Amino acid sequence: MSPRAAWRLESLGFAEVYDYVAGKLDWMAAGLRTEGTNAAHPRAGEVSRRDVPTARLTERLGDARERVLAADWDAVVVINEERVVLGLLRSKELDKDPELTMEQAMRPGPSTFRPYVAIKQMAESMTKHMLGSSPITTSDGRLVGLLLQSDAVRIAGEGK
Amino acid sequence: MPTEIDRNQVQNLVERGAQLVEVLPADEYEEDHLPGAINLPLRRLETEAVRILDRARPVIVYCWDTA
DSSP: OHHHHHHHHHHTTOSSEEEETTHHHHHHHTTOOOBSGGGGSOBHHHHSBTTOOEEOTTSBHHHHHHHHHHTTOSOEEEEOTTOBEEEEEOHHHHTSOTTSBHHHHSEESOOOBOTTSBHHHHHHHHHHTTOSEEEEEOTTOBEEEEEEHHHHHHHHHHTO | OOEEEOHHHHHHHHHTTOEEEEOSOHHHHHHOBOTTOEEOOHHHHHHHHHHHSOTTSOEEEEOSSOO
């Protein structure tokens, strides 16, 4: 739709016309602010914990676990240098042999959700699928934060 | 020929005074739109663009995605 609008504006005499082809979906998937009636409702991106610990594939599990527990967390997201999510370790994986690397211990390819998903929908989905936590990522896979089921359920309940 | 741009370029152009235009129907605009965007659905573009928009400033149009 926007290409047609852009071409039409040019034909109407607008000299400098740009087409943001990836559009609103791309904007929201990046966790950027929007305006409108939906903006008042919490979404996954803003409720997610941005301070979730992260680790690299080659880090020793024992070292990462120490760091994670010291920060009062029981989960860590494995990312690459571009902050793209590669894996997730929750308590069960963190309790594995400390000599393993994160790559060996992690749960690869965890389910991720986009920042614009309504928190009510996230609460329902995480409860139904028994997900204690889920990484929230942009459309190109970069980590925004970790959404805890307890946060999602609590905030969805407050909005009722 | 309109220039295709990405998210970062949108932010830079808006900072420089570009006009942001969502061409989706009004109900979709009401729910969510980019900060500062105005709504000019495709069907109204013909009759209202020249009146509403400033031809001397850059214009960025967008819809939901590439569809």
